[in-house]
Amino acid sequence: MADERIGVYICHCGTNIAGTVDVEKVAQRIAGLPNVVLAKDYKYMCSEPGQAMIKQDIRDRKLNRVIVASCSPRMHEPTFRKAAQEAGLNPYLVEMANIREQCSWVHMKEPEKATVKAIALVAAAVAKSVFDEPLQMREVPVTPAALVIGGGIAGIQSSLDLADQGFKVHLVEKTPSIGGHMAQLDKTFPTLDCSACILTPKMVDISRHPNISLLAYSEVKAIDGYIGNFKARVLKKPRYVDESKCTGCGLCAEKCPVNVPSEFDLGLGTRKAIYVPFPQAVPLRYTIDRENCLYFKKNICRACEKFCTSGAIDFGQLPAEVELEVGAIIIATGYDLYDAGHKAEYGYGIYRNVINGLEFERLVNASGPTSGKVLRPSDGKAPRSVAFVQCVGSRDKNANLYCSRVCCMASLKQAHQIKEKFPGAEVSIFYIDMRCFGKGYEEFYERVQQEGVRFIRGRVGEILENPDDKNLVLRFEDTLLGEVAEREFDLAVLATGVIPRADTSELQSILKLSRGPDGFFLEAHPKLRPVETNIDGVFLGGAAQGPKDIPDAVAQAGAAASRAAVPLSMGKVELEGIIASVDEDLCSGCRICESVCEYGAIKMKEKSGKQVSSVIEVLCKGCGVCGSACPTKSIKMCHFTDDAILAQVKAVLRD
Amino acid sequence: MKDSKANRVPSWNLAKEVMSRGARIYPLEDLNTLYECVQCGTCVGSCPSGRRTALRIRSMIRGIQMGYREEVLDTNDLWSCTTCYTCQERCPRDVRVTEIVKIVRNIAFEEGRAKERHLVVANNFIKTGHTIPLNEEGKKTRVKLGLSPVPPTSLLFPEALAEIQEIMRTDGFYNKVIRDKK
Ligand SMILES: Cc1cc2nc3c(=O)[nH]c(=O)nc-3n(C[C@H](O)[C@H](O)[C@H](O)COP(=O)(O)OP(=O)(O)OC[C@H]3O[C@@H](n4cnc5c(N)ncnc54)[C@H](O)[C@@H]3O)c2cc1C
Ligand code: SF4
Ligand code: SF4
Ligand code: SF4
Ligand code: SF4
Numbered sequence: 001m002a003d004e005r006i007g008v009y010i011c012h013c014g015t016n017i018a019g020t021v022d023v024e025k026v027a028q029r030i031a032g033l034p035n036v037v038l039a040k041d042y043k044y045m046c047s048e049p050g051q052a053m054i055k056q057d058i059r060d061r062k063l064n065r066v067i068v069a070s071c072s073p074r075m076h077e078p079t080f081r082k083a084a085q086e087a088g089l090n091p092y093l094v095e096m097a098n099i100r101e102q103c104s105w106v107h108m109k110e111p112e113k114a115t116v117k118a119i120a121l122v123a124a125a126v127a128k129s130v131f132d133e134p135l136q137m138r139e140v141p142v143t144p145a146a147l148v149i150g151g152g153i154a155g156i157q158s159s160l161d162l163a164d165q166g167f168k169v170h171l172v173e174k175t176p177s178i179g180g181h182m183a184q185l186d187k188t189f190p191t192l193d194c195s196a197c198i199l200t201p202k203m204v205d206i207s208r209h210p211n212i213s214l215l216a217y218s219e220v221k222a223i224d225g226y227i228g229n230f231k232a233r234v235l236k237k238p239r240y241v242d243e244s245k246c247t248g249c250g251l252c253a254e255k256c257p258v259n260v261p262s263e264f265d266l267g268l269g270t271r272k273a274i275y276v277p278f279p280q281a282v283p284l285r286y287t288i289d290r291e292n293c294l295y296f297k298k299n300i301c302r303a304c305e306k307f308c309t310s311g312a313i314d315f316g317q318l319p320a321e322v323e324l325e326v327g328a329i330i331i332a333t334g335y336d337l338y339d340a341g342h343k344a345e346y347g348y349g350i351y352r353n354v355i356n357g358l359e360f361e362r363l364v365n366a367s368g369p370t371s372g373k374v375l376r377p378s379d380g381k382a383p384r385s386v387a388f389v390q391c392v393g394s395r396d397k398n399a400n401l402y403c404s405r406v407c408c409m410a411s412l413k414q415a416h417q418i419k420e421k422f423p424g425a426e427v428s429i430f431y432i433d434m435r436c437f438g439k440g441y442e443e444f445y446e447r448v449q450q451e452g453v454r455f456i457r458g459r460v461g462e463i464l465e466n467p468d469d470k471n472l473v474l475r476f477e478d479t480l481l482g483e484v485a486e487r488e489f490d491l492a493v494l495a496t497g498v499i500p501r502a503d504t505s506e507l508q509s510i511l512k513l514s515r516g517p518d519g520f521f522l523e524a525h526p527k528l529r530p531v532e533t534n535i536d537g538v539f540l541g542g543a544a545q546g547p548k549d550i551p552d553a554v555a556q557a558g559a560a561a562s563r564a565a566v567p568l569s570m571g572k573v574e575l576e577g578i579i580a581s582v583d584e585d586l587c588s589g590c591r592i593c594e595s596v597c598e599y600g601a602i603k604m605k606e607k608s609g610k611q612v613s614s615v616i617e618v619l620c621k622g623c624g625v626c627g628s629a630c631p632t633k634s635i636k637m638c639h640f641t642d643d644a645i646l647a648q649v650k651a652v653l654r655d
Numbered sequence: 656m657k658d659s660k661a662n663r664v665p666s667w668n669l670a671k672e673v674m675s676r677g678a679r680i681y682p683l684e685d686l687n688t689l690y691e692c693v694q695c696g697t698c699v700g701s702c703p704s705g706r707r708t709a710l711r712i713r714s715m716i717r718g719i720q721m722g723y724r725e726e727v728l729d730t731n732d733l734w735s736c737t738t739c740y741t742c743q744e745r746c747p748r749d750v751r752v753t754e755i756v757k758i759v760r761n762i763a764f765e766e767g768r769a770k771e772r773h774l775v776v777a778n779n780f781i782k783t784g785h786t787i788p789l790n791e792e793g794k795k796t797r798v799k800l801g802l803s804p805v806p807p808t809s810l811l812f813p814e815a816l817a818e819i820q821e822i823m824r825t826d827g828f829y830n831k832v833i834r835d836k837k
Contacts, residue, residue, distance in 0.1 A: 396747035
């Protein structure tokens with residue numbers, strides 16, 4: 001290994017490093033190490049002149065290893081790798097030593113010790129670099145199609161954006177219709193547009209778009225592969241109605257004798273056993289609910305079949321499996337509503353006049369179960385006083401610590417709607433903080449204040465019911481006055497928060513995604529990669545990533561589409577060169593590596609009569625777990641070999 | 656200027672003091688939520704005592720955060736809490752409200768700031784081993800319920816009472832009550 005020619009660059013990072021670490025001393029000490037041809041310090045290595053210096057030295061001084069001692073490799077390793085490559089050096093022959101986060105920033109008050117540590121870290125990088133070998137990035141082709149999971153407003157937006165760019169989109173929606181929660185809303189804050197009026201044209205666009213294939217009433221069962229080349233298995237659940245024949249006339253539902261609570265109306269209204277969730281459903285195809293249909297339960301009835309003029313009813317329909325090949329995936333599965341029944345002190349589910357915010361949306365909606373009349377569930381009377389109880393299940397360590405972000409504005413909107421319908425009604429909002437952060441939101445808050453809604457700063461302690469008239473008594477403190485009070489209301493609306501979908505963990509394990517402490521899908525970086533995930537080629541749109549209102553859900557979904565379009569339009573992707581490799585002669589076939597690999601990148605194969613491990617290179621992320629688990633040391637982690645790491649350790653311990 | 660609150664000097668270490676005093680019994684990391692109170696008022700809205708007394712338990716938590724040692728330790732309200740734990744159950748920040756009441760009472764007690772009414776109760780305990788004395792009416796009720804007039808406790812066994820009093824002497828409680836009561 002005598003012909004290593006190592007160049008070392010110590011970055012000042014302005015004063016970030018040089019203010020604490022004696023960079024000149026580091027350079028001097030490192031210059032004396034074997035194989036080190038030059039050691040320089042410079043103000044900003046990442047600047048144009050800094051990079052130019054590296055390139056020049058690679059050419060003039062025939063460097064074949066480059067060490068940059070600066071910041072975390074997360075930010076600038078790609079920068080320096082690219083610079084080296086431009087000068088003809090394999091990018092994997094560049095090493096970084098992090099003397100900012102690991103030295104100057106954490107030892108700000110101990111400059112001498114920080115300098116000693118910097119010398120040790122740089123010496124370690126020098127020692128390791130000797131073992132570095134040139135590696136190649138791998139290039140794979142990309143299928144120019146996308147899978148979007150979830151057909152709420154976010155999934156709709158992502159699908160349209162990608163389809164408009166010319167990519168094939170498969171939109172998979174679990175329920176019989178797309179639309180998601182937005183379809184259940186009446187008006188939308190802060191502008192009070194009718195939700196259906198702005199949503200349904202987009203839903204229709206989905207059904208008409210030549211590049212979109214909509215798989216409603218379907219679920220993703222398995223996904224294999226990697227960026228550019230995913231294979232998804234989708235289960236189409238039987239509707240017992242032939243989608244190609246059903247015209248959506250609704251005669252069947254008219255004749256169906258069975259009434260059951262409607263999920264879409266949150267049980268406040270009913271639907272038939274053969275149904276569409278709401279009149280503007282897309283696709284407008286009826287579905288038989290097997291659980292409640294008389295034919296499936298008792299082998300009788302078949303009224304729908306008799307009356308359907310298109311002969312679309314098909315009681316024998318079976319589940320069908322579809323296999324899709326796509327280059328990118330967008331998760332847009334949205335949210336569930338917090339179950340307010342967990343907060344026993346508020347009596348939700350026990351007192352009939354305590355409802356949640358989404359139930360209010362259905363009550364106030366003209367096509368809802370009460371035709372838009374807000375009436376008390378207990379007696380169908382118009383409420384003369386309404387209380388909104390904020391932060392139910394949010395900002396609460398006994399439920400969810402995060403703020404659900406939509407409920408302050410939703411309650412303001414609903415308070416306004418009450419005032420509009422019943423100008424004489426007393427409306428109070430009980431809050432901890434009014435969070436009205438979006439564009440036009442504070443202005444909307446002011447408008448609702450002007451309308452005479454009362455704002456009481458105090459989280460409600462408990463709700464009791466007067467058994468005679470079913471009125472509700474709220475116990476609370478007006479914290480601004482320090483006064484304890486009990487007050488009676490006709491109706492209480494709980495501003496229940498937004499939580500991750502109940503089936504999040506299923507999708508998580510199908511795709512090996514990460515989730516944050518809040519339970520929502522986790523983005524790759526909270527600031528710089530907000531729509532990417534830990535899996536290349538998988539992106540997040542809308543409330544699947546965290547509570548969001550419609551403007552934010554649409555923005556996130558659009559961003560997910562544009563990020564997904566990058567590999568799709570490139571037509572190929574490059575994969576990291578740092579991967580594991582197996583010495584098949586040493587491998588004993590114990591399969592430990594296979595069981596520890598998070599990415600399914602290890603498969604056993606047969607070799608001269610015995611089972612040996614093999615790495616599926618395109619799937620391997622280079623995490624190294626297999627390498628450290630292998631009892632026979634037959635797995636080598638390229639770029640992080642045992643020899644290289646031991647050399648690093650020795651170098652650190654030398655002084 | 657006695658009641659001008661504008662110039663009071665906060666003792667910034669009060670929250671720490673309360674927590675480290677409490678850490679003898681409760682895990683410190685639980686008590687640490689004291690810093691997290693957002694003054695939402697759930698505690699007061701839930702407090703059965705506050706509906707009848709001047710106790711605003713939220714203000715006590717605030718007072719501790721702000722370091723108003725005198726007000727926190729010297730108020731009558733401190734002794735109005737029934738320690739029912741409703742506030743603590745419902746607090747969205749998991750502030751150990753009721754436990755903090757107990758800790759603050761201990762500090763107040765050690766400093767001789769217990770209020771007269773509370774000392775009467777403590778005195779009952781020292782004399783009888785019970786906080787609520789057994790009067791003739793109580794005895795009658797017991798008999799009506801088919802019980803012996805006097806329960807088989809320190810009331811019936813003077814040697815048990817002596818043991819209780821011994822414990823109270825050992826940990827200083829006895830002297831404190833007798834002294835403060837004067
Ligand atoms: C009471 C209330 C009032 C609101 N009012 C407003 C308002 O006035 N203005 C505003 O801007 N925002 C409002 N919002 C917020 C709004 O509902 C959301 O911003 C929006 O619905 C988020 O859209 P989404 O597509 O991300 O999720 P969702 O609407 O939840 O849609 C997700 C879709 O994915 C489907 N899905 C889920 N899991 C799967 C799976 N595994 N496979 C396939 N499909 C799946 C679901 O069936 C659904 O169709 C309100 C929210 C509430 C609770
Ligand atoms: S067969 Fe089933 S779905 Fe059809 S009308 Fe009868 S109950 Fe309704
Ligand atoms: S948006 Fe408002 S009501 Fe909803 S959790 Fe946040 S603060 Fe509470
Ligand atoms: S309930 Fe908890 S957070 Fe709210 S004011 Fe009381 S102690 Fe503070
Ligand atoms: S524990 Fe004390 S302060 Fe808390 S609710 Fe009960 S009486 Fe009120």
